[in-house]
Amino acid sequence: MLDLYANKGSALPQKLTITALELGFIAFSYFLLFGDGDAIISSLFGWPVLENTPARRGIIFAFNLIILARMGVMMFMFLKRQIPWSEALSVPVAFAIYYVGFAILVLPNSAPLGTFDYVGIGIFALGCILNTGSEWQRHIFKSDPANKGKLFTGGLFAYSMHINFFGDVLWVLGYAMIAGHLFGYALPILLLSFFAFFNVPKLDDYLRARYGQPFKNYETATKRLIPFVW
Template sequence: MLQELALGAALDFGLQWGLWGLAALLKTEKFYDLAGSGTFVLLANLSLRWGHTQYLRQKIQTGLVTVWGLRLGGFLFLRILKEGQDKRFNHARENPATFFVYWTLQGVWIFVTLLPTLILNLEKRDRALGSRDYLGWTLWAVGFLIQAVADQQKWAFKADPDNTGKFIQHGLWAYSRHPNYLGEILQWAGLFLAASSVLSGAQHLSILSPLFVWFLLSYVSGVPILERQGLKRWGADPAYQHYMKMTPVLWPFTG
């Protein structure tokens, strides 16, 4: 298994660094998110083949990663084509060294987040499907639905000219300031839970997957960036101040 994991990591970072070279040359981030989600899908399906077992649990897990990657990657690619740029990269796309850090971090995100699924697909042992699997996949489904609905609600909101310069505060966004990130965390937590049905010993350290996603979105590349942008844009607006005060950052009904 270690050999296959090392091969997966090499392929992951090889792709990110190779695409960084192209992105740095073109000075564009337009295919950054698509490359990330595409690598998830590629590695999940390759690990299923490398394992030579293809148990039902492995097939379902790989299918869920594939569905997640196709939906999110496609959505983010269409969004950046429409908007023209991603503000996260305003100080990076012109600086190859800084841009390289972004692409490298994406490689880390991919491998750590996908680790439970990679281990599951490479594991030779199997067990009958049980409550942990069904609970994990249900959690994934809830997260997938939350993320997809939140993304669609914000897309529709921004597409309405009457909402130009306004912030969204209805639908799922009335219960969480970042419901799309909540959905993301729930999906990977669910996939770890299902994979844990056959994990043993040190393999349980792959719980780093949902913890890493939560930490990354909550403290590094997700919430902090958007919160700063929101305060800069609407911080003086009493309605936004009320929204910030009354609406939880991530987890509904926790404020």
């Protein structure tokens, strides 16, 4: 699977498909947050239908739009490899867990925004910056012909070998904090576990084989996922 990183291409049909499917899921999240979907879901779970629309629902929807925009930047600007159709169909479904899942979990929460929620917004923003910012720095480095075939270890990646993945965990945690439902916290925990025990080890094996000693030096001197911790 990791051999895909070496297969360059535009993959425009797949990228357009991913975008179209994600737009569909975000439209559905709007139906849940602000339309008749609220009453349907609330009746299924026995939740009260709120008379007023809490501000946190608007924040969840704004998060959805921000993630969609970031995905667009990632795919159409940064991603230069082939995308198999299996990935083009599975990626939007994975992101639907966030777009739709948190839209559902926030429905019974009528609490006004407080300090904890504003911290959650900050964590979401930090996660987006770490993920997209690090990818942007690597994109600039790779765009220089003088750096062809070289391993990028600067910028935000100097603090963590996979700081982009850590950013993903943070923005998902921000979603969970705004939704304010206990089940929501399972998602950042599961995502962190996936990165730590599956994705990162496999990716490190690939990078170690591709870059050799420069990568070995990098992993010796740099935290693997969480800056200053591990």
